[in-house]
């Protein structure tokens with residue numbers, strides 16, 4: 150059995166960032182990463198954007214060049230999955246039956262795409278988007294696709310729909326709720342994106358209920374809606390969220406459920422075991438201290454830094470301000486803060502100009518911004534979110550006054 154000072158499970162954003170941050174913080178012990186995918190760590194966001202569209206290759210989405218990991222003495226076990234954790238003995242069992250020992254364990258496994266339970270969900274041509282292999286499969290079927298149905302109007306589904314529309318496919322987006330992006334943004338942003346997609350020829354259906362997928366010779370040929378309507382298609386993309394990949398840790402006794410519970414130092418309830426990224430259920434100061442999982446590169450990177458600092462004797466608590474982006478067509482959305490629980494949404498600028506922001510308030514304090522082609526607002530609004538600034542809505546709404554010039558009373 151090999152043994153390392155630090156074993157990182159998951160060679161994605163959080164895992165890579167943890168290894169990088171450990172070395173940057175002068176950690177000199179042995180480090181190994183165990184990752185289920187065969188690739189060296191790569192950026193996941195382009196999978197529904199520039200990688201899917203073919204604008205960026207795998208080489209151009211690698212988090213670090215291939216030589217980096219060896220130069221930093223970081224051992225890679227790729228294409229291997231951890232299936233069990235023995236937290237008393239401090240060792241892991243891999244899917245090939247081998248075992249790996251650890252002094253400290255960093256769990257950075259993200260999640261697997263939530264799947265539809267309806268009949269036909271596993272037909273060929275029905276895709277989820279989480280890995281490079283998923284994106285390659287979708288790209289490989291583009292030429293044979295005229296009509297595509299995207300199930301789920303969240304960021305991943307809408308980004309994939311935008312790429313498909315740009316390729317001239319007939320695209321239908323099916324959203325179960327009464328607006329797209331309902332879980333992450335205010336209604337004005339949803340309405341704006343619905344209109345943008347429709348302007349690009351996408352058929353956006355709200356409150357749509359999928360009954361099943363119909364197949365022919367093992368391949369999907371249509372999506373049937375609950376009202377009986379058939380949507381003929383050659384490709385289906387299902388983007389309905391993820392299930393955090395925490396089974397081995399929970400089976401080992403870690404607290405959690407929808408993710409593994411961590412404290413402000415990203416420690417789980419198991420000794421010497423940390424969790425970071427999409428799978429970490431943490432209490433977030435920007436969500437009124439409620440326990441959430443954040444699915445963002447920012448969260449994975451910042452939690453990785455928290456763990457690396459803790460393991461190198463310079464601990465900090467996780468208090469990073471959340472931020473996120475989404476590219477659809479020629480629209481760059483940048484968000485800062487979390488709009489969950491807002492009681493006011495102030496528009497700043499005119500959506501018709503395709504450059505505007507929405508500023509979210511709770512109890513009079515700025516808690517988040519969604520900025521569409523409005524990078525200045527995004528950059529300047531950050532401080533307002535961090536400070537929980539109280540600014541009159543009329544003032545916030547005036548695009549002639551830069552956000553950085555607004556008087557702040559926290």
Ligand SMILES: Cc1cc2nc3c(=O)[nH]c(=O)nc-3n(C[C@H](O)[C@H](O)[C@H](O)COP(=O)(O)OP(=O)(O)OC[C@H]3O[C@@H](n4cnc5c(N)ncnc54)[C@H](O)[C@@H]3O)c2cc1C
Pocket residue numbers: 158159160161162163164183184185186193194195196197229230231232257258259260278279280305394397425426427428443444445446447449472473474475476
């Ligand atoms: C299509 C898409 C678009 C996105 N767009 C954006 C965006 O625009 N902006 C943004 O901020 N975020 C975006 N995200 C989210 C972002 O990619 C994630 O938040 C980020 O990757 C989380 O990092 P992570 O390390 O927690 O998980 P991941 O990056 O998913 O890495 C987890 C790794 O662990 C592996 N693994 C799982 N279980 C095991 C196991 N038992 N043993 C070994 N390995 C295991 C997985 O195979 C995976 O490689 C997007 C995600 C997707 C899928």
